[in-house]
Amino acid sequence: MSDTRFTRRGRFGWAFYDWANSAFATTVVAGFFPVFFKTFWSADYPAETSTLQLGVGSALASFLVLFLAPVGGAIADRGHRKKAGLALSTGLSVAATAGLFWVGHGQWLTAMTLFVLASIGFFMAMVFYDSLIVDVALPDDYDRTSALGYGLGYLGGGLLLALNVAMTIWPHAFGLADRADAVRWSFLSVAIWWALFSLPLFLFAREDTGRGRAPVGRAMREGLSELRGTIGEIMKQREIWLFLLAYWLYIDGVNTIVRMAVDFGLSLGFGQESLIMALLLVQFIGFPAAIAFGWLASIWDTKKAIYLGLCVYAAISGWAYFLHDVWQFYAMAVAIGLVQGGVQSLSRSYYARLIPDGKAGEYFGIYNMLGKFAAVIGPLLVGVVAALSGSARLSILSVVVLFIAGGWLLTRVDAGKVRHSVNA
Template sequence: MWVEHPNEADNGIQLSMWKILTDKKVLSWAMYDWANSAFAAVMLASIFPVFFKEYLSAGQSVTTSTFHLGMANSIAGIVIVLLAPILGAIADAGEARKRMLLSFAALGMIMTAALYGVAQGAWLAAATLYVLAVVGFMGSVIFYDALIVKASRPEHYDLVSGYGYALGYLGGGILLSVDILMTAYPTWFGFVDSTEAVRFAFVSVAIWWAVFTLPLLFNLPADRGGARVGLKRAVTGGFRDLYKTYRDIRQYKLVWLFLVSYWLYIDGVDTVVRMAIDFGLSIGFDSQDLIVAILITQFVGFPAALLFGLLGERIGPKAGILIALGVYLLVTIWAYFMQQVQEFYMLAVVIGLVQGGVQSLSRSLYARIIPADKAGQFFGFYNMMGKFAAVIGPGLIGTVAFLTDSSRLGILSVIALFLAGALLLWKVDVREGERIARRA
């Protein structure tokens, strides 16, 4: 069972790629990736980690600030771990995916903008606001992922999912470019110094996120009002449905096998995204060089995510993910031995080629093998597994760096996660999973 695409011809002829990507609902759904990826590019991957280490953590050692940033990411992940399956159950019970997405997005926007007022050295206040902003960001993605079934048909999930990630890389890259210029040449933009420009960069993320969420707000189907329930009843029902959701997922053995695989390998992916800048700073690279490298990743990731979507349609999402994981394994080993900043640039290009691919194909593969009418609950578990991985990865790197006084040793820890995840993914029979999902 799946949600029919409103513009799909009854004879089942496949739409052209252009017609799929320009469909109003598909484009509006994908534009939320454009919107929230500003947060991923500026706050998770580049400007905020630098500002946190060099300004908000003034007076601390590099390994101590790494530990604090890693723990902040881990705490945010723990919150999502606890909330994700419950939120998914609540959203499906009340058909509230769209409303829940907007609520969490608003939390993320407000907390991001609030970082403008944090003083130098106030790392704890900054970390607290950052945790809440990350919870808003990740919470909204739970419902965004689940809404793919409202925007497209299963045979187009690979392309549409890759489209979302591609727009995300482009949108995040555009705002990051502006913010880099703003912080490098603050007087051009009317700021007193780079510190004031960085503060405003956080506000720019919130504004960008809000403006480009509007297409999803207006063009995706509204939540069914007749199914709404009160908060207390919804929460009670969510907890009650949580165990049922777990049982449902366990009945789909291939779904469960994929989730465990995903939990392992996405840990490495998320850790690379969130801790790359911190790692580069810890081994002595200049912050501006590192931020430009992240910008390169954004723009390389734009066409690469689209190409991976097409690759997924040709060779299957499973094969595409396995290729990407092989690249990540080599990148991790390379990072351990890295000595020159030019190598960081090269790694940024390589990561840009596969990062969007492994994320988009994971989402589309999962959407293929789950029943569409339980997408909110199942994607709740999907995000829970992914964000639980984000609990382990950044915390592990921070702890190893702190205990050994070596950031290089921490980065090697993700190798085992990529290997174990790939081995389990190899055992997932996607075609069988699709057949089971359609019979549900």
């Protein structure tokens, strides 16, 4: 068939979606929502209650995505509607995120409902987005294309976060009443940013429609029917299930470090502004670093580049054990920024080489399901070690086990043993 799908414009449009949706991950998830939820929407409740509300909401979104991700991927494959699924998921998230602007003080249930809907849309969109990489790039371009997406994501998310932080620090300079008003406008800015910068993907990325699109009803029935056999298929393909197991372990460690870093900094007495600066460091360093990892993989080896990132993460766990001063926390943020995007992007591109033709949506549904389910073992390990030892530093150090285990399993995976035809 023709190669008209595999164009620079299509790859750039695809990668630019990371620039668009990363604003939600930085400004909303990592930045303002947890704090604003406690201090504004759930301010009338004790801290323990608001923590429970936030935890239940996040868990509900994760639980639903665990089931919806592989189902959505299977349906997208059968109906050749990855872009349609991406548009629907993005629209849900954009609308829910924008809705946070109008939620008033004390309306915690409304705020949490919108956050859950936005989170579901965000993670479902990633299923369709990740699976589209096989429609916009040839296998030799997977590493660079995936890395470009993560790099643009770090830059775009970081730029909007920097603007939103400035809005909260100097609200009057932006014509806003106060910090709370600035946060509400920040949520609206994320929705506008996400919608606007998603357009290049929909305009320039072309999806393979195969022999035609099945009707939605038939695609759903056939997709759900095939999904039942997906796990069985994966278990028969050693390289795929072994990679997924390795990925689940080491990405659990990555997610644990990311999620625990801010709490760890707070436990050491570092100020909130210092932690925000560290988050910005990760974003802006992650932009060139993720792209550099894609280049490194193209001239070296994808797996070796992932190993490099995992070794750095193991060193970060050790560094955290001895951390005392805020400059050391900044150094840890720099190290995370250097490798986080590389590990994530190269894992995605390496997996794309393993999956069978015509199964991208279904297999990436499983991939994203595992990615969402990650950060389960790590936090549990950290909590148990902290409870038994009484040392927060030792608990962070324990995460190194996940990097070692995941890295060792990855050494047992050989993409060269997987042979799929490439439509060119």
